[in-house]
Amino acid sequence: MSGHVDIVVTVRAPLDEVWAFSTDPSRWARSGHPVQDFRTDGARSTFTVEMPLTVVDRTLRYRVERVADEAAKSVYSRQFDSPDLRYGHVLFLYTPTGVGTQLRYICDFEVMPSAPITDEQLVGELTRGMCRNLAATADRIEGRTTEGNTDV
Template identity: 25%
Template sequence: MAGHTDNAVVIDAPLELVWELTNDIESWPRLFSEYAEATVLDRRPDGSVLFRLSLHPDENGKVWSWVSARAADRETWTVRSHRVETGVFKYMSLFWEYTPVEGGVRLRWVQDFEMKPGAPLDDAGMQERLNRNTAVQQQLIKEKVEAAARRGVPVS
């Protein structure tokens, strides 16, 4: 069995601003509450980015960290990403889609994954955790990007 999540939020801000702020990997610790650190390791000629994310320590003091590769396509307003260091996952693939809608931009995240045997959670448990956490993170991003739009943050 594999896990699958599909979550979206509408952000009341211009598409270019939503795109720029949510694709600035180095700023993710300020945008997401779960990331303690985001480090770009390599920007490749094809435009993809290799980066390391580290979470804040969990209740046992463990810091979870992994490397991912991410390719953003401004022409289609989509991003594809996958974990290079899979950790407890057999695989983890992500798809982000930015769609102009009434009231702003619909930011959609789709995650497809499978857990390794012996992982702390099975596929269903991780799917539940991801769905719960994604709602929290998307709401934070919505609030922060909308606040930036109200302040008139320029798109570079």
């Protein structure tokens, strides 16, 4: 089995502003996506994510290698070093529209048979979490919330 998540939000702001804001790791925690052990080397970054699971009383922990392609306005990342994930691949695509910027999150993954969660359950977890995170990012960029507000 495997899982697939595809979420699109429109941010009412110019492409370069959305790119700069959403690719700045110092802002990720305030939009609901905290990371640990962040290291960067040019466009390539590595970090650790701990994702609390709501369907089981457990946290999914994995490492991420992320490559930002500013010219193409896309970010590719792969998840690794987790006993629960066979693989995980994420693509963020940024596309200008007539009203702002379309931000698209695409994730394909497969959990290990021994994982405490199924592919279908993880689809639900990722969909709920990324919808919240992308909405919070859009709200911050569009000025509906302030930088100090961590409730979003």
